[in-house]
Amino acid sequence: MPYELFYHAKIQGRGEFVRLALEDAGADYVDVARSGEAGTAAMFALINGEGVERPPFAPPFLRDGDLVIAQTANILHYLGPRIGLAPQDEAARLFLLQVQLTVTDFIKDIHDTHHPIANSLYFEEQVDAAKLAAAKFIELRLPKYMSYFEKIIVRNPEGGRYILGSSVTYADLSMFQLVAGLRYAFPNAFGRAEQNYPRMIALHDEVKERPRLKAYLASDRRIPFNEMGIFRRYSVLDP
Amino acid sequence: MPYELFYHAKIQGRGEFVRLALEDAGADYVDVARSGEAGTAAMFALINGEGVERPPFAPPFLRDGDLVIAQTANILHYLGPRIGLAPQDEAARLFLLQVQLTVTDFIKDIHDTHHPIANSLYFEEQVDAAKLAAAKFIELRLPKYMSYFEKIIVRNPEGGRYILGSSVTYADLSMFQLVAGLRYAFPNAFGRAEQNYPRMIALHDEVKERPRLKAYLASDRRIPFNEMGIFRRYSVLDP
Numbered sequence: 001m002p003y004e005l006f007y008h009a010k011i012q013g014r015g016e017f018v019r020l021a022l023e024d025a026g027a028d029y030v031d032v033a034r035s036g037e038a039g040t041a042a043m044f045a046l047i048n049g050e051g052v053e054r055p056p057f058a059p060p061f062l063r064d065g066d067l068v069i070a071q072t073a074n075i076l077h078y079l080g081p082r083i084g085l086a087p088q089d090e091a092a093r094l095f096l097l098q099v100q101l102t103v104t105d106f107i108k109d110i111h112d113t114h115h116p117i118a119n120s121l122y123f124e125e126q127v128d129a130a131k132l133a134a135a136k137f138i139e140l141r142l143p144k145y146m147s148y149f150e151k152i153i154v155r156n157p158e159g160g161r162y163i164l165g166s167s168v169t170y171a172d173l174s175m176f177q178l179v180a181g182l183r184y185a186f187p188n189a190f191g192r193a194e195q196n197y198p199r200m201i202a203l204h205d206e207v208k209e210r211p212r213l214k215a216y217l218a219s220d221r222r223i224p225f226n227e228m229g230i231f232r233r234y235s236v237l238d239p
Numbered sequence: 240m241p242y243e244l245f246y247h248a249k250i251q252g253r254g255e256f257v258r259l260a261l262e263d264a265g266a267d268y269v270d271v272a273r274s275g276e277a278g279t280a281a282m283f284a285l286i287n288g289e290g291v292e293r294p295p296f297a298p299p300f301l302r303d304g305d306l307v308i309a310q311t312a313n314i315l316h317y318l319g320p321r322i323g324l325a326p327q328d329e330a331a332r333l334f335l336l337q338v339q340l341t342v343t344d345f346i347k348d349i350h351d352t353h354h355p356i357a358n359s360l361y362f363e364e365q366v367d368a369a370k371l372a373a374a375k376f377i378e379l380r381l382p383k384y385m386s387y388f389e390k391i392i393v394r395n396p397e398g399g400r401y402i403l404g405s406s407v408t409y410a411d412l413s414m415f416q417l418v419a420g421l422r423y424a425f426p427n428a429f430g431r432a433e434q435n436y437p438r439m440i441a442l443h444d445e446v447k448e449r450p451r452l453k454a455y456l457a458s459d460r461r462i463p464f465n466e467m468g469i470f471r472r473y474s475v476l477d478p
Contacts, residue, residue, distance in 0.1 A: 053394050054334055057341045057387050069333050071340040078333060094308050094317060095293055101310040101340075102296045108347060116355045117368055118375035129356055129368045136357035148296050155292050 003029040003079075006043040007060040011229040012181075014072045014107065015060040017100075020173040021076055023216040024207075025083035031221070033059075073100040076170045085170040092164055099152065099163055099171045103178065106145040110185065111230045113137045113237055127236065134237035138189040142182070146197050149175060153199040160199065161206070168207065175200055176207035181231035186238045242268040242318075245282040246299040250468040251420075251461075253311045253346065254299040256339075259412040260315055262455040263446075264322035270460070272298075312339040315409045324409040331403060338391065338402055338410045342417065345384040349424065350469045352376045352476055366475065373476035377428040381421070385436050388414060392438040399438065400445070407446065414439055415446035420470035425477045 003022065007015025009031075022029045032039040046068065047055055056070030062079070069075050077097045080086025086096050116133040117126040154160055163171040179200055182190040194201055207213060216222055225231055242261065246254025248270075261268045271278040285307065286294055295309030301318070308314050316336045319325025325335050355372040356365040393399055402410040418439055421429040433440055446452060455461055464470055 053396065055387075055390065055394075056337070057344075057384075067330055067333070070337045074333060074336050074340060077336070091306055094306070094313060097313050097316070098295070098309045101313060101343075104340075104343075105296075105347075108344075112351070112355075116351075117372045118379070120375055120379055121371075126368075129365075132360075133356045136359055140357070140359055145296075148294075151294065155294075157292065 001065060003027060004032050004063040005029055005060065006032050006046065006056075006063070009033045009040060010223065010226075012177075012223050012225065012231075013060075013229045016177060016223075017072050017103070017170075017174050018060055018062065018075050018079070019221075020177060020213065020216075021079055021083065021085055021170045023221070024168070024173055024210060024213045025079075025085055026212050027079075027083045073097060073104055076100055076174075080170050085168070085173070087165065087169075096164055096169055096171050099149075100174060102145070102148065103171070103174045106141075106178065107230055109137060109141045109145070110181070113185075114232050114234060123232075123234065130234075130237060138186065138238075142186075142189070142193065143196070146193070146200065149178070150197045150199050153203065161203065168210070172203055172207060173213070176204045176213075179204035180208075181225065184225040185231040185233055187233070188238045240304060242266060243271050243302040244268055244299065245271050245285065245295075245302070248272045248279060249462065249465075251416075251464065251470075252299075252468045253343075255416060255462075256311050256342070256409075256413050257299055257301065257314050257318070258460075259416060259452065259455075260318055260322065260324055260409045262460070263407070263412055263449060263452045264318075264324055265451050266318075266322045312336060312343055315339055315413075319409050324407070324412070326404065326408075335403055335408055335410050338388075339413060341384070341387065342410070342413045345380075345417065346469055348376060348380045348384070349420070352424075353471050353473060362471075362473065369473075369476060377425065377477075381425075381428070381432065382435070385432070385439065388417075389436045389438050392442065400442065407449070411442055411446060412452070415443045415452075418443035419447075420464065423464040424470040424472055426472070427477045 005018055005022065007013065033043045043059060046052055054068065056068065060072055060075065061068055061070035062075045069078050077093065080096060081088050086093055113134040114123050114130050116129045123130065152163055156162060156164065158166040162168060208217060244257055244261065246252065272282045282298060285291055293307065295307065299311055299314065300307055300309035301314045308317050316332065319335060320327050325332055352373040353362050353369050354365065355368045362369065391402055395401060395403065397405040401407060447456060
């Protein structure tokens with residue numbers, strides 16, 4: 001039975017970190033909400049349905065048989081060893097989960113550059129706050145997170161190429177997505193900063209050439225970056 | 240060998256969710272940074288030291304022998320079955336991790352009511368944005384999260400008292416902390432809303448009477464809420 005991924009049909013968003021893992025692994029999966037209106041209805045039925053014993057708070061979530069698992073990092077923690085994108089041993093899995101949760105924090109900071117006050121308000125209603133938030137993000141948070149991930153790769157005793165060990169894990173796919181997203185959202189600021197993170201850039205470049213991922217990125221299954229997701233390109237936020 | 244918890248010495252913060260678990264379990268642990276300046280230095284040495292192979296991004300983190308585990312939910316995921324605050328089976332552990340990660344998201348939203356633009360700016364520098372952020376939080380995010388946790392308890396087929404099963408897990412201790420913190424930060428807004436979450440209030444009331452936790456809460460190991468942590472009482476944010 002295929003894995004069923006439930007996530008919004010028109011954005012990469014947090015679901016993309018799961019899509020990248022499923023695609024890179026060549027896993028058998030269905031992207032339920034992208035299969036049409038019935039799929040989107042099925043997604044919201046699992047969140048809002050009266051009969052669901054353990055409903056997710058929000059997408060993304062994954063169904064594997066009877067099990068429904070929500071929260072991006074939790075999904076990847078579950079999938080990792082099953083699809084060949086994480087080792088089996090506990091210490092390694094905990095470290096990957098730790099890194100992925102740091103990605104979660106970083107993504108929230110990235111998202112909040114365009115929606116610092118409330119997600120329920122339009123960007124245009126909080127653009128002054130967003131300008132200040134983005135400037136502080138570019139000055140402080142961006143280098144703090146990027147330096148951290150760079151350091152993790154540098155200190156990896158097995159070659160200095162990956163987040164963990166000597167082969168690609170789901171966390172490496174997330175590093176690819178961070179670099180791709182930051183290039184989209186902050187071409188100026190991130191363009192100036194990229195040279196500080198050579199291992200991250202090398203990892204991004206390696207990941208995007210992996211055959212299954214390369215095919216995915218060239219397909220219409222890869223939703224283009226747009227101004228509804230986490231990474232948005234607003235020129236006023238990237239002077 | 241005792242567990243070693245590394246977290247800031249003067250706030251409850253995210254570390255408190257781990258402290259509550261260790262205290263409730265009667266686990267043998269040292270709160271390293273609270274043991275004095277050497278403890279704080281040891282904490283930052285693990286984050287910033289050149290020789291650390293897998294450094295944490297930030298506190299809290301836990302050391303158990305050779306293993307260093309960062310990210311609050313990851314620490315609780317690790318500790319849970321070891322200290323009797325989570326079952327052993329995978330589906331249950333994944334669900335608790337999912338709930339705890341939803342707590343993580345909620346806490347970030349709570350924190351951002353007083354620091355919507357940047358953590359690096361003072362509250363006083365972003366008070367207008369904070370007023371709007373807090374109003375939107377009280378209107379939308381607070382009821383959304385609280386209703387979700389309430390629903391999880393109601394739908395628990397084993398009695399409707401706890402997040403999972405028929406005994407207290409680390410996630411229940413986190414529910415206690417959410418209620419206590421919201422009462423501190425938003426006495427007016429949360430005071431008006433409390434009646435909508437009777438299971439959450441009952442769980443809070445039960446947890447605080449657990450003997451070891453009651454002793455902890457009455458001790459000077461429990462740092463009082465203050466205006467440096469996640470939950471802050473600013474009257475302008477709680478009209």
